[in-house]
Every structure is written in C-alpha cells, then in structure tokens.
Amino acid sequence: MNSQKFLTKGNYIDIVSIDKNAFKHTPKQIDEYKKIFIKWVDLNIIKNSSYEDKKWILSDRDCNSRRLIFDLQDHKFNTSLKCFALSIIEQEFSINYIEQVISCVHESIEVTEGFNINYLSDLEDYIEKHNYAKRNNLATYTILFLSFTQINFSEEFADVCTPFINNIQRSRDLPNYQHILFFDEKINHFLEESNTFERQKYFPIVLWWKLTTLIPMRPKEFLKIKKDCIVKKTDDIFEITIPREKQKATLRRDIEVTDTLRINKETYNLIKEFQKYDLLNHQYLFTIEYYKNHKEFFGSELSKDTEFLPKRQLDSLLDQFYKYILIKKYNYSENEKISLGDTRHFAFCNMMLQGFNMLSIARIGGHTRLDKQQHYWGHLKYFSESWVYNLAEKNRRLEFLNTSLPDASFVEEKRKIINEYKLSKEENFEEYLPVDYGYCLDYNFPNNCSGDCRHCSFYKFHPNTEELNDGINWLNNFSHTLSRKINEQISLLTYISQNVKYDLECLTFSITDQEELSYTSNELNRLLHQKSIIDSKLPKKAED
Structure with a gap:
C-alpha cells in the first residue's frame, strides 16, 4: 500500500492507495477502496454519493460523462469490479477508457457466470465472434482483471484470452x-x-x-x-x-x-x-x-x-x-x-515531409514524448501519394481547362471529358520547338532547360497518333522510377529524423543533423513535384 495526500475543499486528507495486484477481497481492503471512492466524489469525477449504487456516473473536466454498471448477480464480483474500477480511476485514465474496460470485464463475468471453469470454452467462443478491436479489448481487459484479484482457475482463463491479443499496433486508416x-x-x-x-x-x-x-x-x-x-x-x-x-x-x-x-x-x-x-x-x-x-x-x-x-x-x-x-x-x-x-494526422505528416525535426513536431503537436510520433511515420508514403495526386489534379485542370471544375471532382463522366479533351483537341504548335512526343513552350529555351522534358513545366505532351502508346510508356516509366526514388527518400528522411541528436532538457537539437534533414526533405519535395508534373500529363486511364 502507498500512502498519498490530495487536496479537497481546502484541506489535505490522507488516503491509502492499493496495489492493483494485491486485492484479496478483505474487509480492510474494501474499506480502503471506499475511501478512494469518496476521494473521487469530492474531486467531482464520480457523481454518485453512495459506493453501493449499481450505476456510477463519471464526469471529466470537459463535462463529458460515462456510466459504469455493477448489476452482476454475484455481490462479490460487483465488489471486485467496483474496486477494480477505482484502481483504474486512481491512475487517471480517460473516462472513455475506464467505461470500456469495466464494460468488457462485465461481459466476461456474465458469460462465464463468475469465471466458472465449466464456461471456459464459452468465453473463448464469445470473444472469437467479435471483430478485431473488440476481441483485443475483451481479452486484454479480462486478463487485467484476473491479475487484479484472486480467482480460481485464473491462469486457465488468461490462457484462453491470450491468443486474441494482438500486440502489433495497427496504423490508423485515413480517408482516401x-x-x-x-x-x-x-x-x-x-x-x-x-x-x-x-x-x-x-x-x-x-x-x-x-x-x-x-x-x-x-x-x-x-x-x-x-x-x-x-x-x-x-x-x-x-x-x-x-x-x-x-x-x-x-x-x-x-x-x-x-x-x-x-x-x-x-x-x-x-x-x-x-x-x-x-x-x-x-x-x-x-x-x-x-x-x-x-x-x-x-x-x-x-x-x-x-x-x-x-x-x-x-x-x-x-x-x-x-x-x-x-x-x-x-x-x-x-x-x-x-x-x-x-486532420491531426494530416498536420503531423505534413510537418514531417517539410523536414521538421521530431522535437519541433512534438512541441508544436503537444506530445511530451518523442516516441509518440512513431505511429505517424507509417503514413508518410500514403501522405506523399496524396500530395502528388492533389498537385497533379490541379496541374491537369490548369493546363487543360484553365479553371477549377464546378462540380464533384471525381465523377467518371467528368474524367472522360478531361481525357478526351486532352488527347483529341487540335492545337497549333508551329511556333514552338518540337521535342520528344511533344513541344517545348519556353521562348527562352535553352536558358530554363532542366535536361529532361518530362518533368518540365514548359513541356507540352502532344504525341502523334502513331506515337501515343510509346509516349505514354515514356512518361509512365519515369513516373514509376520517381515513385521508387520517393519511397527511398521517405525511408532516408525517417532514418535521419529518428537519429537527430536532441537535448530534451534544453529543448535543443543538432544544427548539423537538422541541415541534413532539411536537405533530404527538399530533395523529397523536388521528386514529389516532378512526379506531380509527369502524372498531370498522363491520361487518367494510363495513370490509374
């Protein structure tokens, strides 16, 4: 047991907190948890006045509320579940998390009729029928409860739950x-x-x-x-x-x-x-x-x-x-x-692609630990593809329609109109310089020439009918090459960022490492820009 003090209504009161692994259902321990109940009532987190209530209301500082239900047939399990809930409340988890944990444990107790060994397979069947997230929650929180209190055959029930726990954190699915x-x-x-x-x-x-x-x-x-x-x-x-x-x-x-x-x-x-x-x-x-x-x-x-x-x-x-x-x-x-x-994910990924170091991102994004950013690195490939697609669409519209589309951007009929306009419209290029599969529109050629027409903003892709397939393959091949280089650059950006030297106490970072990070980011953005230009020249049916 750990003694601590907290402030309520202007007075310091001593409270004893219980180690979550020490609950043995003794009257003394239950009395200590009732004191913890009173503590959180005084702090206005628990809205009930009586520990004996079958439904507790929790509230947070944002005025959100959640319910904890204790309506099990076995009074002893209601008591264990209440004390388990208080042990979690003591750790100051969010009320969403607390409700989720207690709800899952409540279900497991009901399915097994109080962890009766005769219902061992029933628990396994019950967990298995749910989706990935619910299976993981039921198994994880049931094991937590089994480790909190003394229950016969707890190891057997824990063994049933363990295979349903997936320790690999999956990346959040972002919108298309x-x-x-x-x-x-x-x-x-x-x-x-x-x-x-x-x-x-x-x-x-x-x-x-x-x-x-x-x-x-x-x-x-x-x-x-x-x-x-x-x-x-x-x-x-x-x-x-x-x-x-x-x-x-x-x-x-x-x-x-x-x-x-x-x-x-x-x-x-x-x-x-x-x-x-x-x-x-x-x-x-x-x-x-x-x-x-x-x-x-x-x-x-x-x-x-x-x-x-x-x-x-x-x-x-x-x-x-x-x-x-x-x-x-x-x-x-x-x-x-x-x-x-x-949008929080969009902002993090955007900062990473711009070459912000992890310390700067953490301070701006409200992270108190650098390792919390690991989750977002997995989205960079997706986010870079998004950026390329975004800019390619804008380039395509500016070049061929010279205005933004007034209706939904991705209607199939609209795509067909763009493609037909792109490949069939007759234009006069007699005054421009002929180059591979098209024309150079730069009057100052070769002063602005980058050496490769495909990613040049002055290049107009306009092949003859007999050269159309060859021209599309010519663009497509370079687009795929840039995709490979972009992925390599993202891997390099990730590696450099995760190895920047930081002084967290002084909130400083290595200037040399930051310069290398900025250079890598600039190179990545150059490749992304080149690919967006090339993809905007490709007919949609070829790009897709």
Whole structure:
C-alpha cells in the first residue's frame, strides 16, 4: 500500500492507495477502496454519493460523462469490479477508457457466470465472434482483471484470452486522398459561394479544417480555443494561442510543449471574421450558444452545462455540412467521410515531409514524448501519394481547362471529358520547338532547360497518333522510377529524423543533423513535384 495526500475543499486528507495486484477481497481492503471512492466524489469525477449504487456516473473536466454498471448477480464480483474500477480511476485514465474496460470485464463475468471453469470454452467462443478491436479489448481487459484479484482457475482463463491479443499496433486508416482533395476544394468553394446564414453556421467547420490541417490539434484543444486567441505581431507575423498547459517536464525524456504558434495571414483573417459573428462576451471562440443560434432543426435539448462547444455538437455540424453542402450543393455521392481526428494526422505528416525535426513536431503537436510520433511515420508514403495526386489534379485542370471544375471532382463522366479533351483537341504548335512526343513552350529555351522534358513545366505532351502508346510508356516509366526514388527518400528522411541528436532538457537539437534533414526533405519535395508534373500529363486511364 502507498500512502498519498490530495487536496479537497481546502484541506489535505490522507488516503491509502492499493496495489492493483494485491486485492484479496478483505474487509480492510474494501474499506480502503471506499475511501478512494469518496476521494473521487469530492474531486467531482464520480457523481454518485453512495459506493453501493449499481450505476456510477463519471464526469471529466470537459463535462463529458460515462456510466459504469455493477448489476452482476454475484455481490462479490460487483465488489471486485467496483474496486477494480477505482484502481483504474486512481491512475487517471480517460473516462472513455475506464467505461470500456469495466464494460468488457462485465461481459466476461456474465458469460462465464463468475469465471466458472465449466464456461471456459464459452468465453473463448464469445470473444472469437467479435471483430478485431473488440476481441483485443475483451481479452486484454479480462486478463487485467484476473491479475487484479484472486480467482480460481485464473491462469486457465488468461490462457484462453491470450491468443486474441494482438500486440502489433495497427496504423490508423485515413480517408482516401481523393476525398481529402475534394473536401479541401469544396471548403474553398464554400467560402466563395455560401450565403450569409450558411457561412456563419458552418464557419466552425471551415476553421477546423484550416487550423487543424496546419497545426496538429486534438478536437478538444480546437474546441477550447479562447476568443482572444490571435495576435498580429507585425504585418507579416501572426500568432495563435491554443489551450495547452505549458508544463515543465517531469522526467528527462519528457518534453515541454508550447501553446503559442505562428499562423498565416489567411487563417488570421478567417478567425477575425468569425470573431465578428459572435458579439456576446464569451471567453471561448466556439460556444454552445453560437451553435444553438444557428441550429435549424431542434431535437433533444442540450444537457451539458458548458460554455464551449462540445465535440458531439461539432461532429453533428460536420455531418450536416456533408448532408446539406457537400452532397446537396456539390453532388458528393461517395460514402467516404473525414472525421474530426483525421486532420491531426494530416498536420503531423505534413510537418514531417517539410523536414521538421521530431522535437519541433512534438512541441508544436503537444506530445511530451518523442516516441509518440512513431505511429505517424507509417503514413508518410500514403501522405506523399496524396500530395502528388492533389498537385497533379490541379496541374491537369490548369493546363487543360484553365479553371477549377464546378462540380464533384471525381465523377467518371467528368474524367472522360478531361481525357478526351486532352488527347483529341487540335492545337497549333508551329511556333514552338518540337521535342520528344511533344513541344517545348519556353521562348527562352535553352536558358530554363532542366535536361529532361518530362518533368518540365514548359513541356507540352502532344504525341502523334502513331506515337501515343510509346509516349505514354515514356512518361509512365519515369513516373514509376520517381515513385521508387520517393519511397527511398521517405525511408532516408525517417532514418535521419529518428537519429537527430536532441537535448530534451534544453529543448535543443543538432544544427548539423537538422541541415541534413532539411536537405533530404527538399530533395523529397523536388521528386514529389516532378512526379506531380509527369502524372498531370498522363491520361487518367494510363495513370490509374
């Protein structure tokens, strides 16, 4: 047992915490856990007044709430589960996690009728019928509970659970990059074309996209941005303060994060515009009152006693943006959707590809440990493909249509029109210099010549009919070569970044290592730019 003190209502009170592996269901231990219950009631995390309640309500500082159910037939297991829950609450996990753990253990106890050995195979069958994530959770949390308290045949039940635990962390699935491009374009179209009510109602979605794709922010950090968050330092320097606590590192390996960051003028002006929409004296930029004032359809009353806009309502607003703007106005017909948490991943990957070192990324992204970035390195290949596709599409439209498409970008009929226009339109190139499978449009040739026409912005791919297949293969081969070089460069960028020398106490890094990282990033971006130019010249049917 470990003695500790905590502050409640102005007084220090001694509390004894129990090692999670020491619970033996003794009256003394149960009394100690009841003291822990009172502690978290006083701290306003547990909303119940009685330990004996069959349903506990947990609340966090963001006014979210979760339920823990203790309605098992066996009173002894209800007690064990309550004490197990308190041991997790003591470790200050999120209330989402606590609810998930207790719910999974509750299911395992019910299926096995209190871990009766006769129901060993029933537990195995029950876990097996669920999807990957639920199987992993049921197995992992059941083993945690078995290690917490003394139960007969605990080893046998743990052995049944172990095969369902997958220790390999899977990368988060991100939206298809075509949809990322589509969403980005339609946000910009929306700003140009929306009426006053639409603009004001969905402006939080616009700012969410513009801010969180640049600065890695969690949804709750975005929602708790203060109204006076921006400052104009000079005509060219703008800053934003986001709600992160600037805590000193408690361990050598911990990092002090920063809460004040640079933003561009466009983002600064958008926030200034939104500030004018809410004339009330609120401390937060996004408020529940603003949401209510622009809500067209009222369902159940909002019960949260909070000034800032809760995540659930921002989720709802994003769903409405899809339904009434992207689908209804811009003819979006796919099922793909971007979630509020996706943009944080976009921002991290973008910073990595730009050559930011891991320490700078951690401080800007709110990570207190460098190793938390490992998850994002696996997305760089995908993100680079997204970037190439994005720019290739823009290059293609600028070159052949000289305008952005007014409707959904990926309608098959629109692709056919582009391809037909690209390969069939008669153009006069008599005044230009003939080169391989096309023409050089540079009047200053050879002053700007890079040596290879394929990735030159002055090159016009326009082969004769009999040379069309050879010309496409000529472009395609180089595109595949660049793909290989890009992947090699991403691997090199990853290696260099993970081996930069850092001084975490002084928050400094090796300048030489950073220069090498910047050089590698610049080379990667050069290759990405070249591939985007080549891919924009390829007919879509050949590129696909």
